[in-house]
Amino acid sequence: MAQAIFRSILLVSGSSVYGLLDYGDMIADTTRVSAYARALEARITPSSVVLDIGTGPGFLALLACRAGAARVYAVEPDDVIQVAREVAAANGFTDRIQFVQAVTTDVVLPERVDGIVADIRGTLPLFGRSLVSVVDARSRLLKPGGWIVPARDTIWAALASSTAAHKRIIQAWTTEYGFDLSAVRVRAANQWSRQRLDADDLLVEPQCWAVLDYDSLQGPNVSGPMNWTIEHAAVGHGFGVWFDAETAPGIGFSNSPASHERLVYGQGFFAWPDPIALLPGDEVRIHLRADLIEDDYLWGWDTQVVDGASGRAKAAYRQSSWLAAQPNRERLRKRADTFVPRLNEAARIDRCILDLMHQRMPSGEIATQILAAFPSSFKNWDAALTRVGDLSDRYSE
Amino acid sequence: MAQAIFRSILLVSGSSVYGLLDYGDMIADTTRVSAYARALEARITPSSVVLDIGTGPGFLALLACRAGAARVYAVEPDDVIQVAREVAAANGFTDRIQFVQAVTTDVVLPERVDGIVADIRGTLPLFGRSLVSVVDARSRLLKPGGWIVPARDTIWAALASSTAAHKRIIQAWTTEYGFDLSAVRVRAANQWSRQRLDADDLLVEPQCWAVLDYDSLQGPNVSGPMNWTIEHAAVGHGFGVWFDAETAPGIGFSNSPASHERLVYGQGFFAWPDPIALLPGDEVRIHLRADLIEDDYLWGWDTQVVDGASGRAKAAYRQSSWLAAQPNRERLRKRADTFVPRLNEAARIDRCILDLMHQRMPSGEIATQILAAFPSSFKNWDAALTRVGDLSDRYSE
Numbered sequence: 001m002a003q004a005i006f007r008s009i010l011l012v013s014g015s016s017v018y019g020l021l022d023y024g025d026m027i028a029d030t031t032r033v034s035a036y037a038r039a040l041e042a043r044i045t046p047s048s049v050v051l052d053i054g055t056g057p058g059f060l061a062l063l064a065c066r067a068g069a070a071r072v073y074a075v076e077p078d079d080v081i082q083v084a085r086e087v088a089a090a091n092g093f094t095d096r097i098q099f100v101q102a103v104t105t106d107v108v109l110p111e112r113v114d115g116i117v118a119d120i121r122g123t124l125p126l127f128g129r130s131l132v133s134v135v136d137a138r139s140r141l142l143k144p145g146g147w148i149v150p151a152r153d154t155i156w157a158a159l160a161s162s163t164a165a166h167k168r169i170i171q172a173w174t175t176e177y178g179f180d181l182s183a184v185r186v187r188a189a190n191q192w193s194r195q196r197l198d199a200d201d202l203l204v205e206p207q208c209w210a211v212l213d214y215d216s217l218q219g220p221n222v223s224g225p226m227n228w229t230i231e232h233a234a235v236g237h238g239f240g241v242w243f244d245a246e247t248a249p250g251i252g253f254s255n256s257p258a259s260h261e262r263l264v265y266g267q268g269f270f271a272w273p274d275p276i277a278l279l280p281g282d283e284v285r286i287h288l289r290a291d292l293i294e295d296d297y298l299w300g301w302d303t304q305v306v307d308g309a310s311g312r313a314k315a316a317y318r319q320s321s322w323l324a325a326q327p328n329r330e331r332l333r334k335r336a337d338t339f340v341p342r343l344n345e346a347a348r349i350d351r352c353i354l355d356l357m358h359q360r361m362p363s364g365e366i367a368t369q370i371l372a373a374f375p376s377s378f379k380n381w382d383a384a385l386t387r388v389g390d391l392s393d394r395y396s397e
Numbered sequence: 398m399a400q401a402i403f404r405s406i407l408l409v410s411g412s413s414v415y416g417l418l419d420y421g422d423m424i425a426d427t428t429r430v431s432a433y434a435r436a437l438e439a440r441i442t443p444s445s446v447v448l449d450i451g452t453g454p455g456f457l458a459l460l461a462c463r464a465g466a467a468r469v470y471a472v473e474p475d476d477v478i479q480v481a482r483e484v485a486a487a488n489g490f491t492d493r494i495q496f497v498q499a500v501t502t503d504v505v506l507p508e509r510v511d512g513i514v515a516d517i518r519g520t521l522p523l524f525g526r527s528l529v530s531v532v533d534a535r536s537r538l539l540k541p542g543g544w545i546v547p548a549r550d551t552i553w554a555a556l557a558s559s560t561a562a563h564k565r566i567i568q569a570w571t572t573e574y575g576f577d578l579s580a581v582r583v584r585a586a587n588q589w590s591r592q593r594l595d596a597d598d599l600l601v602e603p604q605c606w607a608v609l610d611y612d613s614l615q616g617p618n619v620s621g622p623m624n625w626t627i628e629h630a631a632v633g634h635g636f637g638v639w640f641d642a643e644t645a646p647g648i649g650f651s652n653s654p655a656s657h658e659r660l661v662y663g664q665g666f667f668a669w670p671d672p673i674a675l676l677p678g679d680e681v682r683i684h685l686r687a688d689l690i691e692d693d694y695l696w697g698w699d700t701q702v703v704d705g706a707s708g709r710a711k712a713a714y715r716q717s718s719w720l721a722a723q724p725n726r727e728r729l730r731k732r733a734d735t736f737v738p739r740l741n742e743a744a745r746i747d748r749c750i751l752d753l754m755h756q757r758m759p760s761g762e763i764a765t766q767i768l769a770a771f772p773s774s775f776k777n778w779d780a781a782l783t784r785v786g787d788l789s790d791r792y793s794e
Contacts (some may be wrong), residue, residue: 020585020588020721021565021585021590022568023581024462024566024569024570024581025565027569027570027572027574027578028565028569032733037574044499057580059578061583062576063574079723079724079728080723081580082723082724083580083584083723087576087577087578087581090578090579091576091577092582101725101727111695144726146676168422168425169418172421172424173421173424175424176427177424177460179456179459179484179488180484180487181454181484182487183422183455183480183483183484183487184417184420184421184454184480187417188417188418189481191417193418208685210548260606265601273519291511294783324417326476326477326479326480327479327722328476328479331476331790332758334786334789335760335782335783335786335789335790336760336794337760337761338759338760338761339760339761340757340758340759340760341754341757341760341788341789341793342757342793342794343751343754343755343792344794345791346791346792347751347754347791347792347793348753350792351748351751351752351755354740354748355701355748357738357740357744358738358740359740360737361737362734362737363732363733363735363736363737365551365733367734371409375722385732385734386691386732389731389732390733391738392732393728393731394744395740395741395743395744396736396738396739396740396741396744397733397739397740397741
């Protein structure tokens with residue numbers, strides 16, 4: 001029985017536990033925390049009602065309370081919100097913070113808020129449905145003229161030389177073992193990854209790729225060109241992308257490798273398939289785009305290197321996270337509109353459970369019935385109840 | 398329409414793409430690869446039939462073929478198996494490797510194999526259902542007297558001093574911002590994490606916690622004590638745990654921080670809540686246990702530090718990943734046997750889809766019908782088809 005309770009708790013705890021180290025890294029980044037704290041102090045007045053999108057263990061909600069907020073709606077889909085509740089209580093903010101376990105796009109609030117605070121970025125602000133959440137919250141939950149922290153993210157890029165990053169991403173697949181692993185290498189070369197770049201790795205002056213002004217941003221997609229003329233001969237391995245945040249006017253931080261500060265965010269590195277020998281006068285043209293498809297971005301980056309002396313193309317690549325995917329024909333076939341599904345055993349079991357739930361039967365009785373109906377699928381009643389619990393979790397109000 | 402196809406491919410691609418960097422790190426670890434390659438060369442004869450559990454992009458299957466295997470069954474649940482198929486073809490092994498997309502515990506093979514190869518560890522060999530998979534494959538799929546690579550993992554532990562690791566895991570939550578974050582800190586202190594320890598970090602001679610002999614291992618759970626007498630005064634922050642692998646008799650590698658090699662696996666670090674000042678003659682007693690609950694291990698570690706001079710207890714901790722969980726009462730309530738579920742909108746939609754699938758209706762028509770029946774839940778027919786596709790993916794044969 002103790003084992004059954006352990007199992008239930010572990011099942012509902014999900015993978016959130018593994019995020020505590022990440023949250024710790026975030027609050028240990030004093031540059032980041034200070035930029036948020038000062039922005040909230042500048043924005044919040046004693047009457048302020050604030051929405052905290054993705055509060056995690058609740059740290060930005062605490063800062064908002066300390067800055068004097070009258071009320072904070074702290075929204076977080078993950079079970080880490082349980083910890084945030086305890087933290088709020090320990091700091092005497094239970095009356096001022098209202099926790100909502102959900103994604104904000106599903107949330108309806110009893111009032112419009114004066115301001116929104118959100119650090120829901122990954123390595124870059126274009127991360128999952130983060131921008132969709134901010135745009136949605138601004139239009140539905142924020143008072144007209146209300147503020148958003150951060151106010152603006154500016155995304156920068158620069159050509160980079162990083163033998164280590166290139167080796168890790170691409171050269172690992174050009175093995176010394178004598179196998180042809182090009183099928184893996186081509187996919188590895190078509191996904192960007194988080195790496196740490198140093199000031200010395202940058203070959204050119206950074207250029208701005210995009211400005212995300214959260215007061216006016218409309219959609220989550222970004223696309224734009226960048227061009228550099230090479231001044232010093234070097235081997236280029238791709239380009240780094242990062243952002244500077246303005247949490248409130250005049251307050252912020254920079255993730256630039258050139259800033260010599262190592263913020264928690266890191267940089268995105270977009271590797272070229274092969275190192276390119278760049279010479280003074282060469283021109284490098286990059287077009288970078290990010291399109292949100294459902295929950296994830298599809299990233300594309302086209303590179304042209306033009307020889308400064310002859311004007312001829314030295315290298316040209318079209319890369320895309322599209323080419324990193326591993327399309328599974330069998331599963332694609334099952335998604336076609338012409339497909340006629342034939343239900344498997346899991347479907348027969350879950351259909352039966354849903355029918356019994358529809359009859360308002362208690363979970364324990366449902367478990368007894370499905371154990372009798374599908375004896376080869378369950379080791380015992382406990383296992384059947386776990387399956388019913390999985391469906392209750394997803395399907396009950 | 399291009400967008401619809403992109404979306405389908407991204408939906409079926411899952412998160413596997415993000416593992417390519419990890420797979421690259423694994424094959425870039427030449428100590429690891431060499432220990433596997435030499436073990437396979439020692440074990441495989443021209444008539445050998447081999448099972449590769451968790452082949453990923455297929456690298457160990459390639460090594461088995463090169464070592465001369467007649468046939469390899471390469472099993473992998475993730476879509477990365479598509480890449481493995483291409484890799485096998487590029488190296489001329491299509492006829493010798495048969496790929497099966499599944500977890501091995503669900504697999505039935507047409508014959509028993511002569512040997513099993515598997516590197517399905519995380520930081521430690523006790524990782525998810527890895528040991529269950531090996532024990533199951535040995536009893537169902539391996540010939541009597543067959544071999545397993547690795548043959549044996551020996552798990553070691555040593556007390557460690559690591560200000561950096563302790564700061565990252567625990568001190569982050571003792572903030573300089575003046576908030577009480579003990580609710581987070583207590584959870585952070587009750588989960589172990591992967592850290593990199595150096596030889597200098599170890600305060601004592603490593604002790605063996607467990608030997609996993611894959612020829613005779615029965616269950617996935619491990620439990621046992623370790624005791625050290627301190628020789629030199631030092632501040633202890635917890636203990637590190639790692640394994641040495643014997644891939645075949647006389648062949649292997651060591652993850653020990655003392656070996657000065659940095660293998661891909663790293664070490665597990667079990668932090669104490671507070672640093673402990675250890676003096677010569679002090680005795681440190683640790684009991685470490687790991688119990689598999691469904692898909693994850695519950696880890697527990699009890700520490701007693703006894704003062705060498707007085708024989709009195711200086712410190713005593715009982716830590717457990719159980720205490721790192723964030724139990725969600727609402728979701729636990731939904732898993733009780735007395736709970737009477739009331740179906741939500743998602744349940745009404747999926748029940749309707751399952752009923753129409755049961756009638757053998759094509760997915761496109763099902764999408765049309767659920768769009769008509771639940772107009773507020775879907776933006777358009779495309780969105781309805783995506784939902785039908787999700788269910789086809791999970792529920793059709």
